[in-house]
Amino acid sequence: MEYFAYSQRAFVYKYIVMLSDIDQFQHMSFANYLRLMFLSTDALFVSLLDDAFLSRHRFQLIDSRMQFKRQTKIGDSILIKVNSSMVSGGRFTLLYTFVIEGEGGLVSLGKQNYEIRNVFAADEINEIIFEDLEKLLKPISVDENYLVYKY
C-alpha cells in the first residue's frame, strides 16, 4: 500500500485488493470501497494531522455517496484519484475516481462533503487552518461541471 502525488491535478492513493478484502463471491465487498474512500482522505490530509491540529480540530463528514461500476478481485491494483471542489472556508467536497491501474477501467465514483470543525467551539477556526487546507486542496481542485463523470 502506498500513496503519492500522481499528477498535478489529483492526489492518488494506491491499494491492492487482498484476500481479506473479498467475500464468498470472490469480489471485494462494497463496504470496503467506502473504507478505501476514507483511507485515501486520511492519506490526503496526513501532513495536517499532527497533535496540535487534532487537539483542536476534526473533519466532520456531512454526506457521502458512491456509485459502483465494476467489481474487483484479489490482486487488482486500484488507483483512487482524489480531487477537490467547492473549497470555501472550512467546507469542501472531495471527488474520488477508482480505476484499475494500467488498463484504466472505472471501478467506482465517490463524493464526500466535509466541514472542518473546532472540537471545542463550533465557530472558532483559526485562519491559518483554512490556509493550510487550501494549500492541500487547491492544487487538486476541479470544476465538477466540466468533468467526464457525474459523481
Next chain:
Amino acid sequence: MKRRDQRSSRIFVLEKLSVFFKHTDYHGFLHPYNYFEWTSYVREEFFIQKCSGFRKMLDMSIRMMTTKIEADIHNSALFGDVIQAQLFATKIRKLSLEVTIEFLNKEINKMLATTRHSLVFFDEKDKRLIPIPEKIKIVATEYLLADEQDG
C-alpha cells in the same frame, strides 16, 4: 430525502447496534464508515429473516450487487451508544431495488444517519442483470414506503 411517516407500511427493525471503541475516531465520535458497514449487515439480516430461501438462492448463480450508496450524517454518536436501525424499501423497479436505512439513538430520540442504497441482481452464469427475484420482490414490496405505493 425520503422519510417514513405515519402512513408507512412495515419496517424492519434491528434493535441493537452497539458503539464499541473499535467504531470510534480520534475524538471519540462514531466513525461514519460504520454506517456503511452496518448497512450491509442490516440488509443481509433483513433478507435472511424475511426472505425464505435467500441463502439457497445465493448458492445458485445469482449474485446481489450494490450499484450505489448514499449516506447523510445528522448527529454524532459516542462509545456506549445503542443504535437502532430501521429498514424499508423506497423504490422497486424491474431490475433494481432501493433500500433506506435510518439509524436512530432511541435513548435521546435522535436520528443519527440515513443511508440509501440500490441493489441489482446478476446471473453469474449468463453474465447479465436479471429482474429482482420474485421472493425478494414480494418481501420488499411489503416493506415499501407507503408514499411510493400510493404514487
